[in-house]
Amino acid sequence: MTPNLGQSTLLAHEIKMLVRDLGRGRVYGVAYDTAWVARLAGRYSDFEFSLEWLRRNQYEDGTWGAPYVHYHDRFISTLAAIVALREVGTHPRDKRRVKRGEDALWKLVGHLGKDDSDTVGFPILSTSLAQEAEKLGLDVPQPPVRYAAPYKKKVAALIDSPVRPWRQSTITFSLEALRHAVSQHDDVLEANYSVSISPAATAAYLLQHSHEGAVDYLRDLMTDDGTGGIPAFGRIDIFEMLWTLMKLVLTGTVQPNDRDVQEILAVLASRWSPEYGISYSTHFPVVDIDDTAATYMLLKWGGYDVSADVFKYYEKDDHFCCYQGETNPSASTHLRLLQALQYAQDHPMYETWVQKIVTALKRFDENGSFWSDKWHTSPYYVSNVAIHALRGVDDNLASSRLKWILKTQNDDGGWGYLGDSTPEETAYALESLLTWNSTVERIDPSIMDEAARFLTDHLHDTTYVPLWISKGLYTPHNIVRAAILSVLYQYHA
Numbered sequence: 001m002t003p004n005l006g007q008s009t010l011l012a013h014e015i016k017m018l019v020r021d022l023g024r025g026r027v028y029g030v031a032y033d034t035a036w037v038a039r040l041a042g043r044y045s046d047f048e049f050s051l052e053w054l055r056r057n058q059y060e061d062g063t064w065g066a067p068y069v070h071y072h073d074r075f076i077s078t079l080a081a082i083v084a085l086r087e088v089g090t091h092p093r094d095k096r097r098v099k100r101g102e103d104a105l106w107k108l109v110g111h112l113g114k115d116d117s118d119t120v121g122f123p124i125l126s127t128s129l130a131q132e133a134e135k136l137g138l139d140v141p142q143p144p145v146r147y148a149a150p151y152k153k154k155v156a157a158l159i160d161s162p163v164r165p166w167r168q169s170t171i172t173f174s175l176e177a178l179r180h181a182v183s184q185h186d187d188v189l190e191a192n193y194s195v196s197i198s199p200a201a202t203a204a205y206l207l208q209h210s211h212e213g214a215v216d217y218l219r220d221l222m223t224d225d226g227t228g229g230i231p232a233f234g235r236i237d238i239f240e241m242l243w244t245l246m247k248l249v250l251t252g253t254v255q256p257n258d259r260d261v262q263e264i265l266a267v268l269a270s271r272w273s274p275e276y277g278i279s280y281s282t283h284f285p286v287v288d289i290d291d292t293a294a295t296y297m298l299l300k301w302g303g304y305d306v307s308a309d310v311f312k313y314y315e316k317d318d319h320f321c322c323y324q325g326e327t328n329p330s331a332s333t334h335l336r337l338l339q340a341l342q343y344a345q346d347h348p349m350y351e352t353w354v355q356k357i358v359t360a361l362k363r364f365d366e367n368g369s370f371w372s373d374k375w376h377t378s379p380y381y382v383s384n385v386a387i388h389a390l391r392g393v394d395d396n397l398a399s400s401r402l403k404w405i406l407k408t409q410n411d412d413g414g415w416g417y418l419g420d421s422t423p424e425e426t427a428y429a430l431e432s433l434l435t436w437n438s439t440v441e442r443i444d445p446s447i448m449d450e451a452a453r454f455l456t457d458h459l460h461d462t463t464y465v466p467l468w469i470s471k472g473l474y475t476p477h478n479i480v481r482a483a484i485l486s487v488l489y490q491y492h493a
Contacts, residue, residue, distance in 0.1 A: 011489040015253050018481060019260045022244055023267075025236040025281070025476075028463065029229015031057060031064035032073075032472035035080035036176060036200035037218055037230045039207060042088045046219055049228030051088065054081050055097065057229075062100030063108065066466040066473035068418035070377050071111040072119040073473045075143060078104055079129045080200075086136045102139050109141040116372030116379075120471050121174030123151040128177040150327040157325075167196075170286050170323055174471070175201035179208050190283040193217045197284050199230045200471060232474035238271060239280035239291065244482040246294050249301055250388060251431060251486035252493075256302045265302040268295050277310045288323040289314040290333050290375070293340035300343040308344035311337065311353065319360040331364045331371035332382045339389040358394050365397070369404040377467045378417040380405065384428035387435055402436055405429050406447065413450030422465045423458040424475075426451055427483040434490055452491045455484055 031054070038050040058064055058081070065077035082101035085094045123145035133140045145151075151171075158169050159181055166172045166188045173196040175182065182188055188195055188205060193213035195201035199221055202214050221234045241264050248254040254261050271278050277292025279285060292310060299306045314320045314337075322333045338357045344350055364371055370379035371386070383401040390398035405415070414421025415429040430451040437443040464480045466473035 007492045008489060011485055011492065012253070015248060015482070015485050015489065016260070018244070018478060018485065019248070019254065019258075019264070022241045022264065022478060023237050025233065025240045026478055027231035027233050027236065027474055027476060028466075029053065029227060030066075030232045030466065030472045030474050031077035032080050033199040033203075033232055034228070034230040035064070035077070035084040036203040037222065038084040039087055040203055040215075040218070043206075044215060046222065049222060050230055051084070051228075053228035053230075054084060055091065055094070058097055058100070061107075062102075062104035064101070068377075068416075068420075068465055068467075070119075070418060070469075070473055071108055071115050072117075072122055073469075075105065075108045075112060076119055076122060076126055076129070077472050078108070079126065079133060079140065082138060082140075083129060083133050083136065086133075086138060098138070105140050109143055112144060116377070117374040117469060118146055119469055119473075121151075121171075121177070122146075122471075123148045124155065124171075124177040125174055125471065154325055154327070167285055170325060172196045173198050173201060176204040179204040182208060184209050189214060190285075192283045194234060194283060196286075197233050197235065197281050198471075199232075199234055232470045232472060233281070235283075236281050236476065238268070238278065238282060240476060240478050242268060242278075242280075242291060242294050242298065243476070243479045245298060247479065247482045248486050249298065251490040253486045253489050262302070265298060265304070269299060269304055272299065272306065274307060274310060276313055286323055287313075289320055290322055290330070290336050293333075293336040297340045297343055308341065308347045308349070311340075312349075315353075315356075318356065318363075320357065328374065329360070329364070330374050331361060332373045332375060332385055334360050334364075335382065335385040335389040338393065339385065342389075354393060358397075361394075361397065368400055370401060375469055377469060377473065378422075378425050378428070380415055380417060380425040380428040380432075381467070384432045387432040391436075391440065402432065405432055406443075409447060409451070413452075413454035415451075418467070419465075421454060422467065423455055423461060423484050424464055424467060424480045426454050427480075427487045430455065431483070431487040431490065434487065448491065452488065455488055459484065459488070 034050050034053050037047055038054055041047040041051045063074045063078045064081045065074040078101050082098045085098050126143045130140050130142055154171050158164055158171050166186055175195050194217050195205050199218060202218060206214055221230055245264055276287040278295045279287045280291045296306055319329050320334060320337055322330050334357045341350060371382045372379055373382045383405055386401045387398060409415060410421045412421050414426035416422050416425055433443050433448050464475045466475045468474050
């Protein structure tokens, strides 16, 4: 690895342009949300474009969803699509599309247990959609669900409340399953007229109630890429700024005195609550520890006076929750918090919290090589966070993640968990190796050289394979772009 100043200069320019573009929360169209919005085509002609998107994006095997097979994503996306086509589809070939989707669901259902993690809200969303499908005369299987009991408890707590706190509950993000319980007078819509910045949940609300602001919200999302596809979120502005900047900071590609960086830090500081932290969108009020820990790190790095006391809000008896009312804990959340605590070593709870986190991580460690996570399909994502968080805290855990990365490189120089190598996963793997190489022990340079060549070959890709988990799989474009640009900059510097 010899420095390449010319390449570094070009990458630095691209990174600068990327930072200036942050805040729009760019996410490409996904099948699940597009299917829900397409169901409005019978009432609003604009959404015929989303129906056409569904017709163009069915796979040869009859399914819809992300290109690399994640069974929960394919199942819920296909189920939503055939319900939409049966309900509002008028094209002569729609019946054939629906039949192929029905057949595909029976093949998919037996594979759901193979996924490391469900998609968000799967227990209630899949059950309610399957019931809708049956009412429409479709022949679909009932999916087996994990965490059904905790979800029922969360739903009951919301529905049975005398004053339903819709906007303060994470369950509202999955309003599709509860739309019949929402009255016209319930406080559900955010200031941008979305339901929890979820296009699918907003469309479900509109199937029950009229609201021109909510219709305009979906129209704006539909015109983003001009294809009729609807993104998984609209929009994740805070999340995009925060996670993109985090990646650039970790690889040393930006500095706190950069004017564009200062503007982002000011936005994050304005959204920060000393008691609760921050959420991932201006229009989503539920705070979470993942975004809170990352924001805490950035603000400390930028010279802001913030206290680690904020993490007390998320502490449980034997772990930390990502958000209040969480069904199952997340490994990446604990690693992110552990990473943040490196900025709080003088806090009175530092040792106690670190021990609680490491104990929880060991409890989550089922194979001794990697953690899977509920927010991302690829263990390379979690392993990358682990390399930064665990060095000097638990070197055995850190080195076992590194060994798994080294042992799983593909012949093309990249890494990929669900299928072929992807630029995103390769960026995480290479960044982990570069960090280990510069701080712990030397790595065979040929391994990193091959990874850098793979990334360089894909440097100008305009789309990325969806690997992030929501109600379906999606890609936060600028965050992934930042991971690729920053690690190549780090490699060439």
